[in-house]
Amino acid sequence: MSEIAERLAGVRARIEGASARSSRDPGSVRLIAVSKTKPAAAIREAYAAGQRDFGENYAQELVQKAAELDDLTDLRWHFIGHLQSNKAKDVAPLVHLVHTVDSQRLAQELGKRASKDGRTLAVLVEVNVGGEAQKHGASKEELPKLIEAIDAQPGLALRGLMTIPPHDVFEARRAFEALAALRDRHGGSEKLPELSMGMSDDLEVAIASGATLVRVGTAIFGAR
Numbered sequence: 001m002s003e004i005a006e007r008l009a010g011v012r013a014r015i016e017g018a019s020a021r022s023s024r025d026p027g028s029v030r031l032i033a034v035s036k037t038k039p040a041a042a043i044r045e046a047y048a049a050g051q052r053d054f055g056e057n058y059a060q061e062l063v064q065k066a067a068e069l070d071d072l073t074d075l076r077w078h079f080i081g082h083l084q085s086n087k088a089k090d091v092a093p094l095v096h097l098v099h100t101v102d103s104q105r106l107a108q109e110l111g112k113r114a115s116k117d118g119r120t121l122a123v124l125v126e127v128n129v130g131g132e133a134q135k136h137g138a139s140k141e142e143l144p145k146l147i148e149a150i151d152a153q154p155g156l157a158l159r160g161l162m163t164i165p166p167h168d169v170f171e172a173r174r175a176f177e178a179l180a181a182l183r184d185r186h187g188g189s190e191k192l193p194e195l196s197m198g199m200s201d202d203l204e205v206a207i208a209s210g211a212t213l214v215r216v217g218t219a220i221f222g223a224r
């Protein structure tokens with residue numbers, strides 16, 4: 001077994017354990033392997049071990065890797081980094097899900113491009129639940145208007161919410177619970193079925209709080 005395959009198996013076991021402890025079906029948590037800064041060869045190794053969902057943070061890097069790996073036709077790309085509106089047109093045609101919609105402007109640009117391509121692009125709203133100044137993401141106050149703006153785009157399908165937690169695991173738990181509460185306040189799991197939260201260090205806590213998508217880089221591909 002390759003090192004990446006071994007680490008991947010370890011992460012899958014962690015997801016299963018955490019799901020069992022929360023009486024959740026492990027199939028209700030999807031693992032996204034975060035491959036930013038890692039070469040295409042590392043992605044191929046994870047793919048060979050059965051991984052299909054991959055997360056990238058930078059538009060340019062995604063465009064390049066998607067071209068290098070276009071023979072893997074059932075690979076699903078997730079965009080999880082901060083996305084500038086002027087890069088929306090490059091990213092939209094390549095991805096399965098954009099996790100980081102944080103402005104009406106970005107929603108418009110993504111929607112425009114998806115409509116032009118005759119497809120519906122699934123998106124999440126990134127929420128800065130702690131109101132941390134250095135972080136991207138919509139504020140809790142901006143969320144209702146942003147949800148409306150996305151619903152108004154025929155090319156977009158709103159699927160849920162995403163957050164990047166603080167490093168401290170105790171504070172991370174509060175952020176995850178706050179995101180789940182926001183989901184309940186803005187339509188519940190019918191309207192917002194996906195919660196993208198949890199990374200290498202805190203995926204168990206995120207799953208206990210209701211995560212449906214966990215974004216794991218270091219624990220699969222090693223340190224960046």
Ligand SMILES: *Cc1c(COP(=O)(O)O)cnc(C)c1O
Pocket residue numbers: 034036057080081164199200201215216217218219
């Ligand atoms: C890099 C990154 C991750 C993965 O973080 P690890 O700690 O390496 O698991 C998850 N989400 C986002 C938004 C990231 O930028």
